[in-house]
Amino acid sequence: MNCIIIDDEPLAIKAISALCLQFPELHIVATCNNAMEAFQALHKYEISLIFLDINMPVIDGLSFLRSLKDPPAVILTTAYSEYALESYELNVIDYLLKPVAPERFAAAIQKFKARKGISGMQAPVPNITGSPASKPGSSPFNINTSVKDFMFIKENGKLVRLNFKDIFFIEGMKDYLKVVTTNKTYIIHQTMKSMEESLPANAFMRVHKSYIIALAAIKQIDGNCIETDKGGVPLSLTYRDALLDQMNI
Secondary structure, eight states: OOOEEEESHHHHHHHHHHTTTTTTOEEEEEEESHHHHHHHHHHHHHSEEEEEESOOOOOOOOHHHHHOOSSOOOEEEEEOTTTHHHHTTTTTTEEEEOOOOOHHHHHHHHHHHHHOOOSSOOOOOOOOOOOOOOOOOSSSSSOOOOOOOEEEEEETTTEEEGGGGGGEEEEEEEEEEEEESSEEEEEEEEOHHHHHHHOOOTTEEEEETTTTEEEEEEEEEEETTETTTTTTOOOHHHHHHHHHHHTTT
């Protein structure tokens, strides 16, 4: 998979390049020092993943990302933590603080893998620090396997933290989404596709062209209707078999 690194610091490019070498499937086709070079690389190559710095001259990383009509997957790499909330609005894969630790980098690649539905992309045992190889069956990075249990949505110009466990279902309404939660219903400007990509695949599922449901919220399935404590959700024949498989029925 083709990747590009966008950063105005040569040492940072070198560091990210070294981390990418631990994943043979990641092929760095270009390293860019600014947004203009990045535009040229995107025009020249078919890119799957961008490693993007935020603080760059002339055009910063977030402005560059907003300018892309249909951007590839993006992992932000920055020395500053204050842009983290803003980055969630842009649906990035992960937000890595420099200097990037190998275990955090590996976790970000696994998130990218999960979002794209890619299998067979495990990293080999890294030897960046010259440490001995891990024992068979152990994690080479000692990765914290805890999964992020929340997301941020934008409502009335504010970023609101939303815990996944509080969501019952999401309904698509043209250019907007209705997010039904335990205590409140949110109306947000977002696409169903981007919302689906933001939710953990093991806990949420598309059950209709206009509905995503939390599997834990399902009380009963009656024909083509899924019942929850917050009302009924239609079940399309297109998604029925996949839902039943996911629920081991």
